[in-house]
Amino acid sequence: MTLEQLLADTKPALLDIQQRDLTEIAQAKDWQAKYRVLMQLGKKLPAIPEKMKQPELLVKGCESRAWLLHYHDKATDKHYFVLDSEARIVKGLMAIMLCLVNGMTTAELCKFDLWHKFDQLALKPYLSQSRGNGLLAMAERIKACCPAK
Amino acid sequence: MPAFDVQQFRQQFAFFQQQPDWVYLDNAATMHKPQVVIDAVTQFYQQYNSNVHRGAHQLSQQATALFEQARNTVASYINAPHLHEVIFCSGATAALNQIAFGLMHTVLQPGDRILLTQLEHHANIVPWQLHCQRFGVIIDVVPLTPDHQLDMLAYQQLLQLKPKVVSFSHISNVLGHIQQVAEMVALAKAADAITVVDGAQGIVYQQPDMQQLDCDFYVFSGHKLYGPTGIGVLYGKTAQLARLTPIFAGGEMIDTVSFVNTTFNKLPFRLEAGTPNIAGAIGLSAAIDWLQKSNNQQIIQHKSLLLKEFYNGLTAIKGIDILSSSVHNAGIVALNVDSEHPADVAELLNQQKIAVRSGQHCAMPLFSYLARPGAIRCSFAAYNTLDDVNRCLLALEQAVEILTA
Numbered sequence: 396m397t398l399e400q401l402l403a404d405t406k407p408a409l410l411d412i413q414q415r416d417l418t419e420i421a422q423a424k425d426w427q428a429k430y431r432v433l434m435q436l437g438k439k440l441p442a443i444p445e446k447m448k449q450p451e452l453l454v455k456g457c458e459s460r461a462w463l464l465h466y467h468d469k470a471t472d473k474h475y476f477v478l479d480s481e482a483r484i485v486k487g488l489m490a491i492m493l494c495l496v497n498g499m500t501t502a503e504l505c506k507f508d509l510w511h512k513f514d515q516l517a518l519k520p521y522l523s524q525s526r527g528n529g530l531l532a533m534a535e536r537i538k539a540c541c542p543a544k
Numbered sequence: 545m546p547a548f549d550v551q552q553f554r555q556q557f558a559f560f561q562q563q564p565d566w567v568y569l570d571n572a573a574t575m576h577k578p579q580v581v582i583d584a585v586t587q588f589y590q591q592y593n594s595n596v597h598r599g600a601h602q603l604s605q606q607a608t609a610l611f612e613q614a615r616n617t618v619a620s621y622i623n624a625p626h627l628h629e630v631i632f633c634s635g636a637t638a639a640l641n642q643i644a645f646g647l648m649h650t651v652l653q654p655g656d657r658i659l660l661t662q663l664e665h666h667a668n669i670v671p672w673q674l675h676c677q678r679f680g681v682i683i684d685v686v687p688l689t690p691d692h693q694l695d696m697l698a699y700q701q702l703l704q705l706k707p708k709v710v711s712f713s714h715i716s717n718v719l720g721h722i723q724q725v726a727e728m729v730a731l732a733k734a735a736d737a738i739t740v741v742d743g744a745q746g747i748v749y750q751q752p753d754m755q756q757l758d759c760d761f762y763v764f765s766g767h768k769l770y771g772p773t774g775i776g777v778l779y780g781k782t783a784q785l786a787r788l789t790p791i792f793a794g795g796e797m798i799d800t801v802s803f804v805n806t807t808f809n810k811l812p813f814r815l816e817a818g819t820p821n822i823a824g825a826i827g828l829s830a831a832i833d834w835l836q837k838s839n840n841q842q843i844i845q846h847k848s849l850l851l852k853e854f855y856n857g858l859t860a861i862k863g864i865d866i867l868s869s870s871v872h873n874a875g876i877v878a879l880n881v882d883s884e885h886p887a888d889v890a891e892l893l894n895q896q897k898i899a900v901r902s903g904q905h906c907a908m909p910l911f912s913y914l915a916r917p918g919a920i921r922c923s924f925a926a927y928n929t930l931d932d933v934n935r936c937l938l939a940l941e942q943a944v945e946i947l948t949a
């Protein structure tokens with residue numbers, strides 16, 4: 396599997412999550428229903444092959460290991476991401492976070508208040524502290540993809 | 545034997561009144577404290593607070609008396625022959641570090657061997673490793689049998705390599721298995737090895753008898769025995785304690801100081817540098833006094849009943865991979881849901897207010913041996929009820945249902 400393939404498979408999956416699953420999660424009545432959707436998200440995304448899981452891609456601060464791959468298409472100035480995690484909940488939450496920013500231009504990404512937007516999904520009451528910390532680390536990692544001015 | 549009155553026991557823990565919705569099954573990490581322990585600590589700060597062994601005033605003498613009384617309580621609880629053989633420290637980790645550091649050079653020389661086991665907590669691996677690397681000491685490891693018990697045959701073979709030190713846990717913090725400590729100590733002694741027992745999980749299971757067990761060192765943490773955090777005990781035989789180079793220096797542990805030479809105070813003070821955790825020692829002593837009012841045989845029976853219920857319930861849930869054996873188990877069960885990451889299972893339990901630990905439980909070598917990414921660990925204490933067991937089982941069932949949907 397090449398990076399191109401990974402990106403090509405991830406893009407539509409993230410779009411699908413944004414268009415369909417986010418509403419479904421928002422409308423889910425109880426935690427069970429929310430987690431049932433969450434658990435399925437990771438399955439929509441391709442797995443990063445073991446060989447590509449380089450240590451520098453590890454997102455620190457997660458209980459389980461998670462990897463984030465970033466690709467900046469210079470021609471169109473758009474940012475794309477690929478993610479994977481050993482744990483399904485983390486993978487699902489990462490997918491939710493990434494679908495908010497995938498395909499953004501540098502200008503859009505830099506001014507996007509990721510944590511605030513994620514907060515608006517009202518998932519917080521359903522996350523444990525450690526999961527919250529992992530996601531905060533993720534958000535910082537994504538924001539760090541903005542080129543320094 | 546009359547049955548253990550768990551409700552009466554549980555009522556003494558304010559925590560459960562404050563958090564009635566939670567099922568707490570993370571006792572191997574730390575235990576809750578009964579009111580008498582909280583009161584003893586508060587009372588010390590409110591009424592007696594002073595430093596020990598140094599004040600000219602009566603308040604300090606009172607604090608010293610309470611602190612030394614705590615040493616007395618611990619010594620008689622573990623049946624240590626002498627008071628000075630009970631060293632207060634911050635916990636099992638600190639004690640193991642002191643032993644590993646303290647034996648280098650005085651006992652362990654380059655080329656010597658020490659013997660550990662596959663299922664040790666990092667606190668009983670890394671301090672040794674750290675110093676062994678610097679001193680050129682070789683570490684051997686006792687493997688496990690297919691049912692995850694220590695391989696006693698291999699243990700005996702490894703003893704033939706004449707290790708100078710053998711260090712192992714009384715009870716595995718991951719699997720809950722109770723080791724045959726008495727037999728292991730006896731075999732190690734017959735091979736002339738110094739014996740170190742990590743009693744972090746053992747201390748709450750059974751009152752250990754130092755004179756009967758006859759090990760050279762036994763260590764534990766107060767917080768896993770209903771006591772406060774930050775207090776622990778390093779027990780050692782006088783002759784062995786005398787061989788330890790202190791890891792910390794300063795304060796009461798010193799006899800005379802000049803810039804040319806320093807001479808050290810006698811035991812136990814030689815190994816208690818700086819102001820000790822006075823309130824912690826008093827709290828631990830209160831915990832021990834309190835615990836002795838209960839019948840431990842009843843508690844053991846109660847916990848094995850909980851364990852039996854739990855194992856029964858687990859077999860009825862599909863796709864559970866149980867790592868702990870149900871026999872010789874002190875009340876700790878490590879498990880996984882087939883092909884699911886333990887962090888996911890733990891989170892789904894957390895949603896249902898079931899407190900368990902997940903991950904590798906500071907025992908990475910054990911998990912690489914077991915070839916699992918980790919496990920969730922349900923650890924039971926005397927204050928847990930059958931209701932706790934059933935709620936955990938229902939929550940696990942719910943978790944499996946969501947995971948396999």
Ligand SMILES: Cc1ncc(COP(=O)(O)O)c(C=O)c1O
Nearest residue numbers: 635636637665667713717744765
């Ligand atoms: C077997 C074992 N040894 C050592 C320790 C370390 O104890 P502490 O963190 O209280 O120093 C633990 C604690 O989890 C343990 O279970």
